[in-house]
Amino acid sequence: MEQETLIHYKTCPSCxxxxxxxxxxxxxxxxxxxxxxxxxxxxCQLRFTQDxxxxxxxxxxxxxxxxISHTDTKKGLVNNLYHLVRKQxxxxxRRLILSTTRHxxxxxxxxxxxxxxxxxxxxxxxxxxxxxxxxETARKLASDLHAIELLPxxxxxxxxxESYDAITLWHVLEHVHDLHPYLEQLAKLVxxxxxxxxxxxxxxxxxxxxxxxxxxxxxxxxxxxxxxxxAMGTLLEQHGLQLQLSQPMWYxxxxxxxxxxxxxxxxxxxxxxxxxxxxxxxxxxxxKSRCSSLIYVIGK
Numbered sequence: 001m002e003q004e005t006l007i008h009y010k011t012c013p014s015c016x017x018x019x020x021x022x023x024x025x026x027x028x029x030x031x032x033x034x035x036x037x038x039x040x041x042x043x044c045q046l047r048f049t050q051d052x053x054x055x056x057x058x059x060x061x062x063x064x065x066x067x068i069s070h071t072d073t074k075k076g077l078v079n080n081l082y083h084l085v086r087k088q089x090x091x092x093x094r095r096l097i098l099s100t101t102r103h104x105x106x107x108x109x110x111x112x113x114x115x116x117x118x119x120x121x122x123x124x125x126x127x128x129x130x131x132x133x134x135x136e137t138a139r140k141l142a143s144d145l146h147a148i149e150l151l152p153x154x155x156x157x158x159x160x161x162e163s164y165d166a167i168t169l170w171h172v173l174e175h176v177h178d179l180h181p182y183l184e185q186l187a188k189l190v191x192x193x194x195x196x197x198x199x200x201x202x203x204x205x206x207x208x209x210x211x212x213x214x215x216x217x218x219x220x221x222x223x224x225x226x227x228x229x230x231a232m233g234t235l236l237e238q239h240g241l242q243l244q245l246s247q248p249m250w251y252x253x254x255x256x257x258x259x260x261x262x263x264x265x266x267x268x269x270x271x272x273x274x275x276x277x278x279x280x281x282x283x284x285x286x287x288k289s290r291c292s293s294l295i296y297v298i299g300k
Contacts, residue, residue: 004057009039009050013179013225014235017043022050026218029263031064036220038213044234047203047226049218055177061222062135085251090121093197093295096247097122097166100195100297106165109189112172113150116142123148130164132156157181161188168197171293174223183239187300196241196298199249200227205292206280207257216259217252217292229289232296244297248284253277253292 011018019042026049028034037050053061098104105126110119113131115138123129123146133139134153142150167190176182186196201217202208203226208215218226227235229246236243254277261276262268277292284291 005054006051006057007054009048012041012044012046013048014046014231015041015044015238017041019043023047024213026213026215026220027263028061028220028222029214029216030219030222031061034221038218038220038226041231044231045228046231046235047228049220049224049226052221052224058177058221085255086117089249089251090118093118093168093170094122094125096295096297097168097195097197100244101165101193103165107163107191109159109164109167111156111167111169112153112175113142113148114138116146116148116150118168118170119150120146120148127166130159156185159189162191164189165191165194166197167194170197170199171201173198174200174219174225174227177224179225179235180238183235183241187239187241190300192300194299195244197295198232198298199293199295200232201252201256201293202228202289202291204228205253205290206283207253207260207276207292210276210280211257211260211264214260214264216256216263229294232294236296236298241298241300244299246288247295247297248281248288248291249293249295250281250284250291253280253284256292 009020012020020039021042023038023040025035026038028036038047039050040047108122108127108129110129110131113119113133116131119129119131129148131148131150132153132155133142133150139150142148167186190196233243254274257273257277258268258270261273280292
């Protein structure tokens, strides 16, 4: 394992407030099995992983055959279920983009495209797609599986301004070290009238409260930040971006609960996970700001 350089935050990585305190501990169940502290900002309510490896040190925490966004693995019950519902979630995302941008076709930038399932899906439906992905193996799989050529992630900052009708980050922003430059660049790249779609886990959900440090969506240290709706609103305001609406991701509560049960007891409990996920969705049906994951639809 490479020598790590760690980031210890003395102010909030979003609003820069010094009002910080530890919230809970979480374990990296995917790669290292190390424990990490999660802290919370008293001002904007962002949670973040404290003493996280910097961008140059974190790469080896992604090297796992179980990391589905880079490998497209179908190993195990949970990953098989992920693939089973993916076709439906791809269609749901496309319909959301069409309804909120009011474009049947257009230019789309998919950031953190993984193995290219969504980028390929949108390309098949007539969109002109630029996909960015930092992992070389994932880029090759995108070409092999979905016939789409993704670009290295660092090309984000060389793309032309006001070029995209839609910019999508499906569970990506929580991984980004340079948080504020990223948001600033997204604001530059989206067209007037275009929309940015950011999907992230929501630590104020019922399933997060049930599983605490074993909640799979904390995914330390790969997830640098852990958002609530309030924290996301504060972050967007700093970059002149406006939240248009938020959309629940109903399947995430089931998927995350199944992983969390496995993390908590070492073998999983499908019935218990289903129960937790369904209760979480019921509470989110009453108050969607409590959904396990949310898509934030954002404009200038």
